[in-house]
Amino acid sequence: MADGGGRHSRHAAVRRRSRVWPILLSLALVAAAVGGGLYLHHSSQHADDAVGTGPSTPAVDLAARSAAVTKVLQRRSQAVLTGNEQEFVADVDPTDTKLVARQRTLFANLRQFGFAKLAYQQLAQQYDDTIAQKYGPSTYLVAVAMEYQLRGIDLVPVRAMLGYTFSRRANGSWLLVSDSDLDKRLPRGSHEEAWDFGLVLVKRAPRVLVVVEQGQDALANRFVTMSQNAVQAVSKNWPGGWNGSGVVVALDDKVVRGADYSQPKNAEDALAMATFVYRTLPGEVTGEGERADSYVVVNPNNRGKVDTRILAHEFTHVATAPYGPYAPRWLVEGAATYIEFLNMPGQKDLAIGQYRLDVRTKYLAKATALPADATFFDQAVSSYPLSWLALDYLFTRFGGTEVGTLYRELASLGVTQKDRDRIMLEHLGMTEAGLFRALKAAAAA
Numbered sequence: 001m002a003d004g005g006g007r008h009s010r011h012a013a014v015r016r017r018s019r020v021w022p023i024l025l026s027l028a029l030v031a032a033a034v035g036g037g038l039y040l041h042h043s044s045q046h047a048d049d050a051v052g053t054g055p056s057t058p059a060v061d062l063a064a065r066s067a068a069v070t071k072v073l074q075r076r077s078q079a080v081l082t083g084n085e086q087e088f089v090a091d092v093d094p095t096d097t098k099l100v101a102r103q104r105t106l107f108a109n110l111r112q113f114g115f116a117k118l119a120y121q122q123l124a125q126q127y128d129d130t131i132a133q134k135y136g137p138s139t140y141l142v143a144v145a146m147e148y149q150l151r152g153i154d155l156v157p158v159r160a161m162l163g164y165t166f167s168r169r170a171n172g173s174w175l176l177v178s179d180s181d182l183d184k185r186l187p188r189g190s191h192e193e194a195w196d197f198g199l200v201l202v203k204r205a206p207r208v209l210v211v212v213e214q215g216q217d218a219l220a221n222r223f224v225t226m227s228q229n230a231v232q233a234v235s236k237n238w239p240g241g242w243n244g245s246g247v248v249v250a251l252d253d254k255v256v257r258g259a260d261y262s263q264p265k266n267a268e269d270a271l272a273m274a275t276f277v278y279r280t281l282p283g284e285v286t287g288e289g290e291r292a293d294s295y296v297v298v299n300p301n302n303r304g305k306v307d308t309r310i311l312a313h314e315f316t317h318v319a320t321a322p323y324g325p326y327a328p329r330w331l332v333e334g335a336a337t338y339i340e341f342l343n344m345p346g347q348k349d350l351a352i353g354q355y356r357l358d359v360r361t362k363y364l365a366k367a368t369a370l371p372a373d374a375t376f377f378d379q380a381v382s383s384y385p386l387s388w389l390a391l392d393y394l395f396t397r398f399g400g401t402e403v404g405t406l407y408r409e410l411a412s413l414g415v416t417q418k419d420r421d422r423i424m425l426e427h428l429g430m431t432e433a434g435l436f437r438a439l440k441a442a443a444a445a
Contacts, residue, residue: 060138060168065140065168065174066122068172068173068174069122069140069142069166069174070122072091072166072174072176073119073120073121073122073144074119074120075087075088075090075091076088076091076120077118077119077120079107080107080110080111080115080118081115081118083111085104085107085108088103088104088107089103089104089107091173091174091175091176092175092176093167093175093176093177096177099176099177099178099179102179103176103179105198105199106195106196108199109194109195109196109199109200109202110195112200112201112202113150113195113202113209114150114151114152114202114204115148115149115150115151116149116150116151116152116154117147117148117149117157118146118147118148118149119146119147119148120144120145120146120147121144121145121147122142122143122144123142123143123144123145123161124142124143125140125141125142126141126142126143126163126182126185127141128141128181131165131178131181135165135167135177135178136167138167138168139165139166139167140165140166140167140168140174141163141164141165141166141181141182142163142164142165142166143161143162143163143182143186144161144162144163144164145159145160145161145281146159146160146161146162147159148160150209150247152204152206152207152245153207153209153245153247154245154277154292154293155243155244155292155293156279156292157279158277158278158279158292158293159190159278159279159280159281159284160190160191160193160278160281161186161187161190161191161281162179162182162186162191163179163180163181163182163183163185163186164176164178164179164182165177165178165179165181165182187281187282187283187289188258189257189258189275189276189282190278190281190282190289192255192256192257193256193257194211194249194251194256194257194295197251197253197256198213198214199213199214200212200213200214200251201213201214201215201216201217201220203217203220203221203223203224204224205224205227205228206228207228207231207244207245207246208224208227208228208231208245208246208247208248209245209246209247209248210223210224210227210247210248210250211247211248211249211250211251212250212251213251213252219250219303220250223248223250223298223306225346226306226307226308226311226346227246227248227311227315229308229311229312229344229345229346229347230246230308230309230311230312230314230315230344231245231246231315232344232345233308233312233315233339233342233344233345234312234315234316234318234319234339237339237342238316238319238339238400238404239400239401239403239404239405240400240401240404242315242319244293244318244319246296246311246315246318247295247296248295248296248298248311249295249296249297249298250297250298250300250303250306251300252300253300254267254300256275256297257275257295257297258273258275258276258297259273259275259297259299261299261300261301266299267299267301268301270299270302271298271299271302271305271306271310272296272297272298272299272306272310272311272314273296273297273299273314274294274295274296274314274315274317274318274321275294275295275296275297276289276291276293276294276321277291277292277293277294277295277321278290278291278292279291279292288325291321291322291324291325292321292322293318293321293322294314294317294318294321295318296311296314296315296318307347308344308345308346308347309340309341309344309347310340312339312340312344313336313337313339313340314336316335316336316339316340317332317336320332320335320336320407320411323407323408323411323412324408324411324412324413325411326410326411326412326413326414326415326419327407327410327411327414328370328373328410328414328420328432329371329372329373329376329383329387330370330371330376330383330386330387330390330432331387331390331391331406331407331410333376333383333384333387334384334387334388334389334390334391335391335403335407337384337387337388337391338388338391338392338395341355341388352392356389356392358385359385359386359388359389360389360443362385363382363385363386363389364386364389364439364440364443365443366382367382367386367436369432369433369436370386370387370390370432370435370436371383371386371387389439390435390436390439391403393435393438393439393442394406394428394435398427398428402427402428405427406423406424406427406428409423409426409427410423410424420432
C-alpha cells in the first residue's frame with residue numbers, strides 16, 4: 001500500500017470497507033505498519049540505564065563472540081534445513097524448560113514451511129541494563145535478520161527480524177537464553193511470523209501455501225481451494241499476468257506480521273489484510289523497507305466470511321506490492337476491487353452493468369473528486385465503489401496494458417501530487433482531476 005509519504009512515512013491500514021451488494025459484503029485491508037529503523041536503540045523505560053561495556057563489565061573479545069554466535073546461528077538454520085531438532089536446541093539454555101519447549105515448537109513449525117533457503121545474520125547489538133542484570137555481565141542482546149525463501153512460493157529471498165539474548169557459558173561458548181527480549185522494539189510488520197506462535201498446520205498446492213492451527217485440516221483444505229482459484233484469477237486477469245504465489249495465514253492469533261486484529265475496528269469489520277514481505281528490512285536501505293511480496297493474514301473473527309473473491313482482491317495487492325509504495329489509494333484499492341469483481345472459478349458471475357449504474361447514482365453523483373488518500377478509509381463506503389468505477393473506466397477505455405504500466409510508474413515514482421499529475425498526463429492525457437471529470441461525463445452520457 002502507499003500513503004504518498006517520504007522515506008520515513010508510516011503506512012496506515014485500510015480501516016473499513018462495505019460493499020453495496022449484500023452477497024459481497026466484505027472488508028479487505030492492505031497494510032503493514034513499519035515503525036522505526038533497523039537499528040534499535042534503548043527502550044524508553046531503560047534509556048537512562050542502558051550500558052555498554054563499562055568498567056564493571058568483564059572484557060569480551062568481540063570478534064570471538066561474533067564468530068561464536070554466528071556459528072550458533074548457522075547450526076540452527078542448518079538444523080531446520082536438515083530436520084535435526086536436537087541440533088536446533090543444542091545451544092538453548094537447558095535450564096529454561098519453557099524456552100526449550102518454545103524452541104521445539106518453533107522447529108516443528110519451521111520444518112513444515114519448506115525452505116529453499118534459510119540463514120540468520122547478526123545485526124546491531126542492543127543495550128538494556130535490566131536484561132544484563134537478569135542474565136549476567138556477559139549478556140549479548142542482538143537484533144537478528146532471518147533471510148529465507150519458501151520453496152515454490154517466494155520468487156526472491158526475503159527477510160524478517162527477531163531478537164536473541166545470548167549469555168557466555170563458563171567454557172566460553174554462547175547460550176541462547178531468550179528469544180523475546182527485543183520483541184517490543186522490532187519494527188511492526190517485519191516479525192511475528194506465522195511460525196512464531198503455537199503449533200501450526202501448513203498445507204500446500206502449486207503456488208499456494210496456507211497456515212492454520214494444528215488440527216484444522218478442513219479449514220486448511222477450504223482455504224487451499226479458494227486460494228488456488230484466486231491465484232488463477234489474478235494470474236489470468238492482471239495486466240501482463242502474475243507468476244507469484246498466494247500465502248494465506250488463518251491463525252487464531254490476532255496480531256500476526258503487520259496485521260493487528262486486536263484493534264476494535266479491524267476486529268469487527270476486517271476480513272483479510274495483505275502484509276508486506278521485505279527484500280530489505282525497514283531502515284536497512286530505505287525507511288519503509290524494500291518490498292518483495294505480501295502474505296495475506298485473515299481476521300480470526302471473520303474466517304467464515306472469506307471467499308475466493310476476497311482472496312483475489314488480496315492477491316492483487318500481493319501482485320502489485322513489489323511496484324512500490326506511492327500509487328494513489330484509489331488506484332491501489334480500485335485495481336484490487338476490479339479484479340475481485342471479474343468472473344472467476346467457483347464464484348457466481350456478478351451483475352457488473354447494474355453495479356456500475358448504482359455506483360454512478362449513489363456515489364459519483366454526490367462526489368466532487370476521486371477518493372483522497374487521507375480520507376479514503378474514513379469514507380470507505382463510497383471510496384471503494386468510486387475507486388472501482390475509476391478502474392472500470394480505465395480498463396475499458398485504455399486497456400489492461402496501459403493500466404498496468406500506469407500503476408507501476410505511479411507506485412514507484414508518484415511521490416508527490418506533481419509527480420502523479422505528470423505520470424497521469426503522460427499515460428492518459430489527463431490528471432486525477434481530469435479522470436474524475438471523465439467519469440462524470442461518462443455517467444451523464
